[in-house]
Amino acid sequence: MELFRDCLRIDGLDVRACVLDDLSRYYHFPPEECRSRCLHWEELSVNEWRSADRSTPEGLQDFYNSIESWSFDLLWYAYLQSCGFGFPSSVVAARWALQKCPGGNHLDFGSGVGVTGQLFGRLGFTSTGADVSRPLLEFARWRVQRHGDSATFLDLTSQTLPSAHFDIVTATDSLVHVPDFDATARQLHQAIKPGGWLMTNFDVRPKGADESAWHLYDNALDLEYRLRRAGFVRRAKLGGIMLCYERVEPNGAIHQIRTIRDKAVLKGPASNLIAMRDRIRWPTPRRFARLAKRVASKATGRNR
Numbered sequence: 001m002e003l004f005r006d007c008l009r010i011d012g013l014d015v016r017a018c019v020l021d022d023l024s025r026y027y028h029f030p031p032e033e034c035r036s037r038c039l040h041w042e043e044l045s046v047n048e049w050r051s052a053d054r055s056t057p058e059g060l061q062d063f064y065n066s067i068e069s070w071s072f073d074l075l076w077y078a079y080l081q082s083c084g085f086g087f088p089s090s091v092v093a094a095r096w097a098l099q100k101c102p103g104g105n106h107l108d109f110g111s112g113v114g115v116t117g118q119l120f121g122r123l124g125f126t127s128t129g130a131d132v133s134r135p136l137l138e139f140a141r142w143r144v145q146r147h148g149d150s151a152t153f154l155d156l157t158s159q160t161l162p163s164a165h166f167d168i169v170t171a172t173d174s175l176v177h178v179p180d181f182d183a184t185a186r187q188l189h190q191a192i193k194p195g196g197w198l199m200t201n202f203d204v205r206p207k208g209a210d211e212s213a214w215h216l217y218d219n220a221l222d223l224e225y226r227l228r229r230a231g232f233v234r235r236a237k238l239g240g241i242m243l244c245y246e247r248v249e250p251n252g253a254i255h256q257i258r259t260i261r262d263k264a265v266l267k268g269p270a271s272n273l274i275a276m277r278d279r280i281r282w283p284t285p286r287r288f289a290r291l292a293k294r295v296a297s298k299a300t301g302r303n304r
Contacts, residue, residue, distance in 0.1 A: 004091050005082045007118040008075075010147055019079045022143050023072060037069065038076035044069035046210045054213070057179055061157065063214070064133040071139045074112040089172045090116040092238050093199045094123055097168045100197055104167030109188065110174025114140030117151045125168075130154040130161065161191035168192075171200040172242075176215050181223060185230035189247060198232055198245040225266040229259055 008015045010022075023034040037044060048067050053059045080086040097106065097120065106120045111129030113136065120127040129151055131137050137153050144151050154161065169192055178184040188198060202220040205212030217223055224243075228234070231250030237243055248255060 001082070001088060001091055003122055004088065004115075004119055007115055007122065007147065007149075008078055008082055015079050015082045019075050022146070023075060025146075026139055026142055027068070027071075034072065037072040041069045041073035041076070042211050045073070045214070049210070049213050060179060061132065065135065065157075067133060067135055070133070070136060071113060074136075075115075075143075078113070078115045087239060087241055089201070089242055090119050090170070092242050093170045093172070094119050096199065096236070096238060096242075096244060097125065097197070098123060101167035105165055105193075107161070107166040107169045107191065109169055109171040110177070111140060111153065112136055114144045114151060114153075116170055116172070118144060118147065118149045120170075121149055121151055128152045128154060128166075130156050130159075132156045161187060163190050164193050166192050166196060168197045168199065171198065173201065173203050175200055175223065175227075176203050176205075176217050179216060181217065182226055182230065185227050185232070189231045189250070192247040194247060194249070196247045198227075198247065199242055200227075200245070201241050201243060221266045225262050228262045228266075231255070233258065 005015055008018055010018050013021065017031075020031040020034045020038075023029070023038070024031045027034070029037070045067065048069060049063060051066075052062055054063055077086055078090075081088045081090070093116070097104070103124045104126070106117070106125040106127045108114075108116045108120070108127065108129045111117055111131050114129055117127040117129045117140075129137070129140060130153070131140075132155075134155065134157075137155055140151075141153055169188055171188070175181065175184065192198060202217070202223050203215065204218050204220045204223070205215035207218050224234075227245065229250070231248050232245035233248050235244050235246050
């Protein structure tokens with residue numbers, strides 16, 4: 001966790017001040033305006049979503065290429081994680097990766113503001129960030145360089161992932177946003193070395209709410225089944241949230257038996273009971289963040 005905090009600090013300032021300073025210097029807003037945008041990112045995102053038709057792939061890509069609010073959301077959420085108000089998914093993933101493939105090639109799929117890549121890079125991994133949002137990629141490049149780190153970034157709208165290259169892939173809060181889940185699962189499978197790992201989560205949301213419009217799926221068990229069918233076997237669940245999958249070959253008798261079993265369990269009558277259990281026991285990182293945002297808002301208000 002201390003190394004994660006160091007990824008957010010600069011010039012001896014505390015994490016909160018550094019996060020606001022990054023945003024202020026890049027977007028040319030006063031720090032107090034940046035703080036307001038961090039706390040109200042969701043309202044800003046809804047406005048960005050409503051500004052055009054998002055019902056087509058072109059409209060969806062235009063959203064990702066025009067969003068500004070997610071820089072404030074993601075960097076503020078990293079701050080919340082650093083002080084215990086959010087689930088530290090990057091730290092949990094890094095600890096797992098150090099046990100399974102220390103010093104390997106890492107891909108952060110849906111890299112956002114680049115903090116996960118920073119952490120993996122400082123732990124000795126060769127890290128690559130990949131995203132479909134050019135604004136996020138540009139901000140991530142800028143802040144990673146500003147913090148003295150180096151990382152490679154891929155624009156997934158024009159570049160493809162190399163085959164059998166990565167030992168571990170992190171995809172936190174990202175797979176629910178891809179319009180073609182099955183194609184993405186196959187793409188990740190192809191990019192991971194045999195025996196490599198995918199760490200992800202499924203922050204699904206009920207359809208209909210503006211605040212969840214960019215969450216394209218509402219059934220985590222269906223996504224679990226489709227990911228397993230593509231050639232991933234779940235080996236662990238960390239913190240009740242992060243799912244760890246080993247890459248296997250999606251052919252052969254053993255995989256076919258697994259697929260039949262998974263279809264019966266994850267898409268059969270018992271799936272409703274499993275889904276209910278998971279909803280009751282394990283809230284997602286973003287649901288933690290909603291509460292944390294309110295708590296942090298009150299705390300920062302008292303510290304002004």
